[in-house]
Amino acid sequence: MSNPQKGLIPVTILTGFLGSGKTTLLKRILTEAHGQKIAVIENEFGEEDIDTEILVADTEEQIIQMNNGCVCCTIREDLRTTLSDLAAKRRKGDLKFDRVVIETTGLADPGPVAQTFFMDDEIAESYLLDSILTLVDAVHAEEQLNTRQEARRQIGFADQIFISKADLAQPEAVAALSHRIKHMNPRAPQQQAHFGEVALSKVFDLRGFNLNAKLEIDPDFLTIEAPHDHDHEHGEHCDHPHHHVHDDDVKSFVFKSDKPFNPAKLEDFLGAIVQVYGPKMLRYKGVLYMKGTDKRVIFQGVHQLMGSDLGPKWMPGEKKASKMVFIGIDLPKEILLQGMEGCLA
Numbered sequence: 001m002s003n004p005q006k007g008l009i010p011v012t013i014l015t016g017f018l019g020s021g022k023t024t025l026l027k028r029i030l031t032e033a034h035g036q037k038i039a040v041i042e043n044e045f046g047e048e049d050i051d052t053e054i055l056v057a058d059t060e061e062q063i064i065q066m067n068n069g070c071v072c073c074t075i076r077e078d079l080r081t082t083l084s085d086l087a088a089k090r091r092k093g094d095l096k097f098d099r100v101v102i103e104t105t106g107l108a109d110p111g112p113v114a115q116t117f118f119m120d121d122e123i124a125e126s127y128l129l130d131s132i133l134t135l136v137d138a139v140h141a142e143e144q145l146n147t148r149q150e151a152r153r154q155i156g157f158a159d160q161i162f163i164s165k166a167d168l169a170q171p172e173a174v175a176a177l178s179h180r181i182k183h184m185n186p187r188a189p190q191q192q193a194h195f196g197e198v199a200l201s202k203v204f205d206l207r208g209f210n211l212n213a214k215l216e217i218d219p220d221f222l223t224i225e226a227p228h229d230h231d232h233e234h235g236e237h238c239d240h241p242h243h244h245v246h247d248d249d250v251k252s253f254v255f256k257s258d259k260p261f262n263p264a265k266l267e268d269f270l271g272a273i274v275q276v277y278g279p280k281m282l283r284y285k286g287v288l289y290m291k292g293t294d295k296r297v298i299f300q301g302v303h304q305l306m307g308s309d310l311g312p313k314w315m316p317g318e319k320k321a322s323k324m325v326f327i328g329i330d331l332p333k334e335i336l337l338q339g340m341e342g343c344l345a
């Protein structure tokens with residue numbers, strides 16, 4: 001199966017707006033018995049290493065965390081370094097993997113990520129961009145596509161579209177969404193993915209990336225941009241010539257504690273918070289230390305929709321602690337952090 005041309009390492013870019021189901025799909029792929037070793041590169045937006053923790057829990061794959069500054073500018077350099085280190089280790093036999101999956105942040109324009117594979121000779125000599133997969137959240141996509149340019153670019157660049165959460169939406173709404181996506185990107189096949197359940201043949205070795213098609217979406221796709229100041233932080237405005245719309249108004253912050261939560265209090269608090277701030281809460285998720293269970297609780301949501309799962313057990317001697325990230329527009333950081341503090345047991 002993994003027989004890329006000229007020994008190139010195939011790369012899959014997994015994209016989709018915040019909370020669209022990327023990690024769910026990836027986890028599913030990693031736990032499937034396909035006999036391939038997959039190196040995963042995680043690029044998150046102020047999310048600490050929460051996804052990595054969710055993934056590492058039950059797989060033995062190589063997970064590389066890339067904590068980005070501003071997606072549009074730093075990612076290409078970080079990604080380039082990460083990819084070239086990986087290829088060097090593989091050549092030396094220090095690392096074994098058959099392919100690479102890059103999970104981008106939900107706020108990323110996949111353009112600059114894809115560009116890396118064409119603009120940089122060293123990367124192009126080792127890797128082949130196989131395809132861009134885009135997850136689309138059936139419940140929230142309509143609004144995301146109306147308001148977020150990154151969400152539209154993710155559709156435009158897709159070689160394969162997976163619609164998640166169709167189970168939570170009306171069939172007519174799913175059909176209308178599918179129709180809209182077809183207009184935006186007639187090239188990409190669409191398929192529903194219930195909790196990431198998709199055939200591996202729809203995920204790997206699609207050989208879907210077609211440079212000509214991408215140049216139609218973005219004629220500047222292969223234009224080198226002048227380097228610019230990299231010190232801005234998450235959520236700060238960045239004067240990038242092309243890709244600056246992604247995080248102008250989106251900010252993130254993290255709650256941390258090594259005291260356990262009182263589950264009932266936390267549920268009440270978050271339930272009330274999403275009633276008020278839900279529309280502005282693009283994404284929240286955490287790995288939590290909860291009273292009354294010896295397992296991690298993985299808690300997450302998108303706008304008003306939230307849910308929790310039991311994760312792996314805390315190991316004996318392991319330091320139990322909670323970490324939760326909030327990503328949103330004009331969220332009242334102090335109210336949320338103090339409120340969370342008040343839910344501790």
Ligand SMILES: Nc1nc2c(ncn2[C@@H]2O[C@H](COP(=O)(O)OP(=O)(O)OP(=O)(O)O)[C@@H](O)[C@H]2O)c(=O)[nH]1
Nearest residue numbers: 017018019020021022023024106164165193194195
């Ligand atoms: N009902 C339903 N929920 C789903 C489906 N797919 C994913 N989810 C849930 O949606 C939430 C977000 O899924 P993730 O896989 O974490 O999304 P993501 O795209 O990785 O999120 P970010 O990395 O934060 O952008 C989780 O609670 C999933 O369990 C689906 O098909 N149906």
